[in-house]
Amino acid sequence: MSRRPVNPARRLVDGGSIPFMGSAHSKSRSSPLLPVILLAVGAVLLIGYLYSGSGDVSCMLEVQRALPVLKKAYGDSMRKVLHVGPETCSVVSKLLKEEDTEAWGVEPYDLDDVDANCKSLVRKGIVRVADIKFPLPYRAKSFSLVIVSDAVDYLTPKYLNKTLPEMARVSADGVVIFTGYPGQHSAKIAELSKFGRPAKLRSPSWWIKYFLQNNLEDNEAATKKFEQAAAKRSYKPACQVFHIKSLH
Numbered sequence: 001m002s003r004r005p006v007n008p009a010r011r012l013v014d015g016g017s018i019p020f021m022g023s024a025h026s027k028s029r030s031s032p033l034l035p036v037i038l039l040a041v042g043a044v045l046l047i048g049y050l051y052s053g054s055g056d057v058s059c060m061l062e063v064q065r066a067l068p069v070l071k072k073a074y075g076d077s078m079r080k081v082l083h084v085g086p087e088t089c090s091v092v093s094k095l096l097k098e099e100d101t102e103a104w105g106v107e108p109y110d111l112d113d114v115d116a117n118c119k120s121l122v123r124k125g126i127v128r129v130a131d132i133k134f135p136l137p138y139r140a141k142s143f144s145l146v147i148v149s150d151a152v153d154y155l156t157p158k159y160l161n162k163t164l165p166e167m168a169r170v171s172a173d174g175v176v177i178f179t180g181y182p183g184q185h186s187a188k189i190a191e192l193s194k195f196g197r198p199a200k201l202r203s204p205s206w207w208i209k210y211f212l213q214n215n216l217e218d219n220e221a222a223t224k225k226f227e228q229a230a231a232k233r234s235y236k237p238a239c240q241v242f243h244i245k246s247l248h
């Protein structure tokens with residue numbers, strides 16, 4: 001990876017057909033300093049790149065940490081759960097280990113490098129790959145609860161307007177949204193190509209205003225139960241958690 005910043009310089013140096021480049025060629029040969037500087041710049045870029053990723057918080061993992069609290073807050077409504085978000089296979093696998101819980105998953109992005117367990121979930125139709133900018137491939141109230149993590153961070157308000165009501169439509173007892181706090185993670189280069197745009201992490205007040213404007217009602221009862229169960233277990237979510245009512 002440290003080669004990357006070096007390569008463009010190589011191309012310049014190798015472009016010997018242009019006279020000016022020819023002189024640059026001989027110059028770079030005579031000065032041993034240039035490669036050293038380029039290497040140093042490469043190393044700095046690489047370190048910066050690695051560090052920028054280290055602050056990442058994945059709300060997908062937060063869903064898994066929050067499961068006992070969600071069970072307490074939602075009780076029976078955890079019997080048929082749809083999870084929507086990147087790496088849904090791992091959330092669905094965890095949910096399937098819970099007693100009295102059936103689970104399905106929608107993976108909004110390409111599944112690459114997945115393990116045999118994930119492939120098997122896809123083969124059985126438990127996990128589907130689907131672009132969540134379009135209507136979800138399920139009937140109204142197919143699930144008791146829809147839990148979404150991270151995926152909303154990659155949607156513009158235009159698509160949020162379509163996608164969130166879809167989640168409210170396919171659920172019967174509510175939608176739980178796990179989303180990062182602003183400044184919580186920086187998109188990695190690999191993520192940019194996968195998700196199409198960098199994550200846009202919005203503030204709690206942005207979300208509350210958004211829900212109000214779009215008639216997505218706060219599920220007050222669930223919010224209260226979730227907060228009580230969280231307090232009892234000294235559980236502090238590392239992501240923002242919102243509880244929205246289903247559309248009826």
Ligand SMILES: *[C@@H]1O[C@H](CO)[C@@H](O)[C@H](O)[C@H]1NC(C)=O
Pocket residue numbers: 157158159161213214
């Ligand atoms: C989303 O929906 C709200 C409420 O209907 C509307 O005010 C807003 O303009 C929409 N946003 C976009 C980007 O379409």
